[in-house]
Amino acid sequence: MNDADTLNELVTAAKASFGQSMTPADLENAKAQFLGKSGRITELMKGMAQLSVEEKKSRGAAINLAKQAIEAALNERRQALANAELEKQLKAEALDVSLPGRQRPQGGLHPVSLTLERIEAIFGSMGFDVAQGPEIETDWFNFTALNTPEDHPARSMHDTFYVEGGTEAAPNLLRTHTSPMQIRYAVQHVKKHRALIDAGGRMPEIRVIAPGRTYRVDSDATHSPMFHQCEGLWIGENVSFKDLKFVFTDFCRTFFESDDLVLRFRPSFFPFTEPSAEIDIQFPSGPLAGRWLEVAGSGQVHPNVVRNMGLDPEKYIGFAFGMGPDRLTMLRYGVNDLRLFFDGDIRFLSQFQS
Template sequence: MDKLKADLLAQVQAADSLQALDEVRVAALGKKGAITAQMKNLGGLEPEQRKAAGQALNAIKDDVAAAIEAKKTAMADAELNAKLLAEKIDVTLPTRPEREGFIHPISQTIEEVVAILGEMGFEVAEGPEIEDDWYNFTALNIPEDHPARQEHDTFYLPGVGEKGRKVLRTHTSPVQIRTMMHSKPPLRIIAPGRTYRCDYDATHSPMFHQIEGLVVDETTHMGHLKGCLIDFCRAFFGVDELPVRFRPSYFPFTEPSAEVDIGCSRKGGEFKIGHGEDWLEILGCGMVNGKVLENCGIDSTKYQGFAFGIGIERLAMLKYGIPDLRTFYESDLRWLRHYGFQALDVPSMVGGLNQ
């Protein structure tokens, strides 16, 4: 037994590769191995001898298996160390060049608008993009036969919610409704976000962005609305004394309602915002309709306010000279490098535009 053990352990130590070590394992522990052959001979011994010999063979088997595993681990470690020594990395090499990222014009414009209106005391409010028909239309005093409620203008979803059919919101006005229903005046919010309508051409997209404002209190009047939007337009476009006019219009959710135009010039085929002989419509606004206030549980005999809505893409196209709305969503990196902005160019709402 001692000689068998010594011979097998010597073979294990002499193995110089994993393949040779595996051959030793088969020769010692396999079906036709040396230890297995000795096990088969135990049947011809006396019971006491068989017991002693069996215990000795099992001990040898365990010792040889442990020696093989230890040798295998040592050889694997040696192989890994040799590989690590051979495969060196030169950490002094320069990094691979990476293109610098840019902020999308839509994100830039939203940040600018939020920063300007934030300095006027507005707070950002948000709401779901999948709305009930009631929040998107009915609560806003939009009648059943209004064109905006037709299938060819609005994306309707299967199923019916708690307050009517499900719809991809066509404006961020439902955020105003939810705010008025769940908060008490005075209110002063802006609601930026994605909106959806069935339309697609150079100046329209099935998905676009809006930012709407709402003020509700006991003293706000049309003069406050005009002052707010005049200051906003001049701050956003960076034109002192920018001409701004309010043209009477109609919206179901405001009364009176107005379209806001800014002065511009189109001489010589060149478009320029500022003093000129022409006007350009920029947004819609008005005093909140009393029916809308009542629908939200607000006493219209005590409270009044104003609201306005601005298309973010429209503002970006005018300010940054982007001719086609569809290019905003084509994921063209060349376009983004041309019209995009560095991170430090984006104003922060904290501290206003002077940051």
């Protein structure tokens, strides 16, 4: 067998070995057998040392041609393996365009927001405006203007979040209720109609609710440092406690969709109303049937508060109430832990989406 046949067989053997390599690692091992430092091509090159110059030229050229053929076969197999791996990856990551797209789940309102919207809609149907005010409030609007004396427990650092700003005599705080909007709204209303009032005319009635966030140092299963409140106010020349009972009874029965709901106005005390009453409700059926549940505080607006509105308490009278939308939400939906509203658990919140 001459040298040409030997080199042809070597190229054929290399191609066969490369073809049987199923992974890049196998292919590199096969390459080493033919083109490595101890490979067959290298061994052939070493054997040329004993040849004449003319033989070296001819044999060297033949070996180089065989080496080039083997390298071409190696590169071809490398590309084939790379193409096969890419094809495998593409199949694994294939996108079936005939499938429907993945839609983002539709969001919705928080259950407390649903309650606030419901409250606003019901009182809006009774002619009440909706007022919004600052959550960082002054001592005057939060306490003093509402007939709350300086030694009242609510002013204690243990009950109220005081914040930077203001002065020692008039500090700023996170409002403890939305009642300051009684004064803010009424003062603006009176200012708007001052000329009519001074002329002895009849001022349009003040009829407003003020829903919003409030803050107190309190946290357990039924209390949160941040919670919601809705204040209501109706001031006019002939607004009585009877009107309070009618308005709030109608609201509760509409809110809970129960004409058989029973309300009880229980005597109590608040600095900004006189007389004052806690409002309890009793469901006619269901798991809470037969129990009295407190839902609001209320009463005739105190004369000192009316004066701080810029009105004459001998001429203008009215009522106010304050209720907790969080508690109403708990009662409406049967939630027994207030903290669930603030945990942000999608499993819980998704139950309230329509």
